[in-house]
Amino acid sequence: MEPRPAGKLVSLREAISRFVPDGATVVMGTCLESLIPFAAGHEIIRQRRRDLTLVGPISDVLFDQLIGAGCVARVVAAWVGNVSAGLGHAYRRATEHGIPRPVEVQDTSNFAVALALMAGALGVPYLPTRSLLGSDVPRHAEAFRLSEDPWSGEPLLLVRAIQPDVAILAVQRSDPDGNAHLWGNLGVTEEAALASRHVVLLAEEVVDPAVIRSDPNRVLVPGFKVSAVVHCPGGCHPSPVPGYYRRDHAFYEEYHRATRTEEGFLEWLRTWVLEVPDRQAYLERLGPRWEALRRLQPAPAAPVDYAW
């Protein structure tokens, strides 16, 4: 079906230009290693955004790329690196040597990121946890406070709410109003969508609203929370999208080898981001490996019946 034109259905270029201004707090990579909106990160780099705060649990190499491209002032993430290869070279150059610019790191953990976004989603200033007590991770007082259970007096860590300016989230399918289906591991995606001022969706497919309404239990968040829907097939490569394509493990290894030096990183950036006008051109540049990643073993769910 041809997607019908609608107010929220925009190009990636327009979505980034409208909803990711310089200095914005942006949450991405919310499913952990899958459904990472790389296409959006690359568009942010092409539009030369600056002074962003990145929020996420495990961002894999997307945050490394944005940091290496000089877009980032601050990172609030549990883990930044390359899940296949270990350390992220661009992240190390920025945090150890200030290249291409210094980046402030606010240490956190996966659970703490989830709690901060959940507090943001619930509209409360913080949520308590028993995790990280005695850890050096919660050393930033603007994000964590040691407190106690008012009833038992036992120690608790308070995790301050985060309400990002924008959540950039990938989904399998969305209708033009941003009612979207997401399946597989959800990570902190629901919390991120609910906590953020704006939500930009990258959808593998844009479908008729009836498709979404046939299975409301699979909806990420109601469309009124969503500001923009981008039809962006292949937008998560090299990360996987359940039902659509597998993870391109070799791409992460290649990135790791190619970005060992600053010159190597800039060359990689030219090849895969700066000289590539959009996602379609990127997929063409991938060539036959892109086809191979889309050859899947089918595994459809049993249909559900909302009979009434």
Add this chain to the structure above:
Amino acid sequence: MVRDVADWSVGELMVVAASREIRDGEVVFVGMRLPLLAYCVAKRLHAPRSVGVFENGIVRDVPTPQLLYTMSDTPNIVGAVWCTRMANVMGLLQRGDVDVGFIGGAQVDRFGNVNSSYIGDPHRPQVKLPGSGGAADIASLAKRLVVILPHGRHRLVERVDFRTSPGYGDGPGWRQRVGLPRGGPSAVITDRAVFRFDPQTCEAVLHHWHPGQSVDEVLENTGWPVRVAEGASPTPEPSAEELRVLREYDPEGVWTGNRNRADQP
């Protein structure tokens, strides 16, 4: 990297040692790489009723149809018993529903504290490591913790540069004092040895040295004056059955280096 001395690799020995930390019926917070393989071996052999929990929100009790490179690879979803939000599985952990968790790290110290954040001064780090991920949460909240890392004097240290994941802090009573609800490390598995923790002193004590190693070699490569447990012995070798199951799952030795691949647990 410790050299292989038999028809199995050191990586395979580490996986098998880790698998033996999982008991039947337990809920296991599975990490990636070696612990993931350890869970598969345990599941197929001695712990068929164990359940695997992943921090991305996946819970599964059957091995994946294909080797995983990351926990969010698509084969980890098919046949899962639950795909949910991270907060739900972290809630299981915080409530005390998870028996054992596995983590890696760059450094571990004599009280089992783990560093995966900074080498050197955190304000001017010599090396910025990727960070906690979920490791600090698992170390805080699981009933037992198993730490897996390569051996070395700069890795097994008197005191970690940064306490990402809490072990026993500075010794007995520390976890209760800071308010951690339970847990603490029960084993450290390296490519040279297996350490366990003295319940009185909370110190890591040498229990097993791997075949091809000597006690002296292990002590020389450990950054604190480590105590050798009474009755310490060589690490039991992997059985033919354990190796068969492990190699069925990872025939290329992607994570165990059984074809001499670089191995960074």
